[in-house]
Each structure stands twice: as C-alpha cells, then as structure tokens.
Amino acid sequence: MPASTVHPHYPRLLSILLLSMAILTPAAFAQRQATTSTVSRDDERRTFAVSLARAINAAEVNFKKNHDGYATWDNLQSNGDFSSNGTKWAGDSTTLTHALYGPGPEVVPGWKLRLIVSADGRHYDLLLEDVNDPKCLFAVFSDERGQIRHGNSISCAL
8 A cells, every 4th residue: 555545444543533532531631620629628627637736736835834734625715725716826727717616525617626634734635536537537646745646447548
C-alpha cells in the first residue's frame, strides 16, 4: 500500500476514539473532583480537631500556672477560656476563635471531648472524637506533655 493511501477503517476508528475521549474525560474529571472535595472536607475537620487540641493544651498550661494544677473542661469554661463566644486560645484560626463551645460531652458541634484530670491535678488526658465519623472513629489525643496524636479504628486507614 502506498504511503499516501489511508486505510478505509481509519476515519471510523478515529471518530470512535475521539467520541470515547469526549465522553470519558469529563466523567473522570468529575469523579476526581468529587474525591478531592471529600478529602478536603475531611482534612478541614481534622485540622480543626488538631487546632482545638492545641488550644486546650495552651489553656491547660495557663490554668496550671495560675492554679497549681490542670483544669477540667468545666473549669476551663468557667474560667472564660472556652465559651459560646469562642476562645482566646485559637491563634490564627478564625474557625476556632468563633466556634460555639458548650458544656459537653459534645463541646463543639460534631466533636466529643473527654478531658480527664488526675486527682492531684498534675496530669491530664485529652480525647477529642469526631461524632460524624461512626465508621472510622477519627480522634485526636493529647496530654500534659503537649504532643498531639491522631488515630482511627484499626479497620480504617489513616
């Protein structure tokens, strides 16, 4: 066959290929975009939880300096550290600054706090659980050392 001759099925194959690309490319893009926005929402919620744990740690350090022991959540609220008007321990986080803090156990909508202070006030353990994640049970943990950790149920990947 001479080089200038086009195979008789070439136009049909090219049309099918272009049509397939036109149909499949937007669907793949939409699927990728939906996955990205879901991940972004989860990341945003988890960032909020880490920031809240950081704010509680800062409030605990301040409370201990002034009261010779760590505080319960009720103490932090009555002390004005966390209220329905927000918190002064938010740093640059406007979301954290203006959150509506309540008595608990769901101290912020969607987040359940367990703040356990030892009898002598020298230690505390903080567990902040995502109540909107019943499958994986995402949570943030901390204590008087100030290190913040996170985890899930072992049935879910981190």
